[in-house]
Amino acid sequence: MRTNIVLDDELVEEAFRHSDAKTKRELVDRALREFVDNYKRKDIRELRGKNLIRPDYDYKALREGR
Template sequence: MMRTNIVIDDALIEEAMKLSNLKTKKEVVNLALKEFVQTRKRKNLKDLKGKIEFADDYDYKKMRKSL
C-alpha cells in the first residue's frame, strides 16, 4: 500500500460515492483505479484483434471442455 495525499474534485467524489454505494473516499478511489486498469487491459486486448494467427488444428471448443 502507498499512502498519498491528493486533491480530488468534491462533487465528483460525492457522485461516485452515491453511484457506487461505497462509504469512504478510499473505497471509491480504489474501485475507480481497479476499473481503470481493467478497462485499459481490455482495450489492449482489442488492439490485438486480427493480429494473432491460430494453428489450423486449434479447437477452442475442445479447450473449453477441458476446463
C-alpha cells in the first residue's frame, strides 16, 4: 500500500541510530511489524492461574543432566 505520511525528523534520526535499517521504508516497516508483534504477545498477567506447566514436570531432574 502506498501512502504519504509526515514523520518527525528527530524521531526518524533517533530510530536510525538504534536500527540497522538503510531506508525510511525499511525503518517504518520494521516499526510496524514490531508494534503488531508486541500487540499480539500475551500479557504475562493473563496467564495467571492457567496451570500451563505439566504436573509431571521435574525441573530438578533436568538440572542433574548438566
